[in-house]
């Protein structure tokens with residue numbers, strides 16, 4: 001059974017007039033809610049202290065009080081903001097934290113049907129990302145006695161720049177990002193391992209890079225994998241520049257899940273980007289992702 005955190009505020013907390021495709025959560029929930037091996041769970045709110053373990057407290061306070069500058073809001077996007085943006089952000093972050101707790105406690109795969117907000121930096125948000133849930137979950141996990149090393153595996157088409165920046169001095173987290181070289185963010189950060197890809201790369205070349213990457217990080221002794229599983233590397237994505245097929249992404253997911261299984265390492269899925277036009281291609285790819293995860297979650301490590 002896959003524990004997957006979801007709240008209707010994931011959609012409803014964003015304005016219907018925002019350029020961000022807010023309906024993707026609602027549409028995906030419809031596809032997944034009757035699957036027998038997926039348990040949709042309501043996320044808690046993240047605590048302020050959990051967020052300030054990673055983020056600058058002035059930034060966090062300004063966001064929570066609604067006093068961020070217009071410039072700071074513009075950098076994040078998701079505009080026009082709703083009165084529920086705070087509640088939404090706390091639930092999304094809480095869902096990621098709970099998925100992490102669940103994966104570690106049960107030594108399995110768990111997921112959040114949102115999050116992977118990897119463009120958020122310590123003291124500002126960017127690119128649809130307010131708080132960096134990947135970094136927050138990494139540090140929360142490291143507080144547990146059984147967790148000494150964490151792998152952040154970011155396969156969203158955009159570089160995990162915020163994650164790399166926040167965790168640059170954290171030796172216990174290995175950050176790896178495979179992304180489009182020419183895409184946003186235009187000023188890249190340095191992950192522990194970056195794999196920048198040329199435009200229009202398709203399944204075969206992509207999967208070769210992925211295999212090489214997974215082989216390279218194999219010797220590391222990880223206790224947890226944080227998998228940013230964005231599907232915006234899909235050919236039909238409006239914000240990606242790569243050319244993966246639905247089948248290519250399915251294989252990508254299988255390789256990551258097999259790595260988790262072969263090495264016996266709990267894994268958390270953060271949904272990440274997906275902006276196909278029409279959105280249904282992204283929904284298909286996310287459905288594939290969570291359906292495959294549910295199969296692996298049913299087989300204990």
Ligand SMILES: [Zn+2]
Pocket residue numbers: 156157158230232272273274
């Ligand atoms: Zn992305």
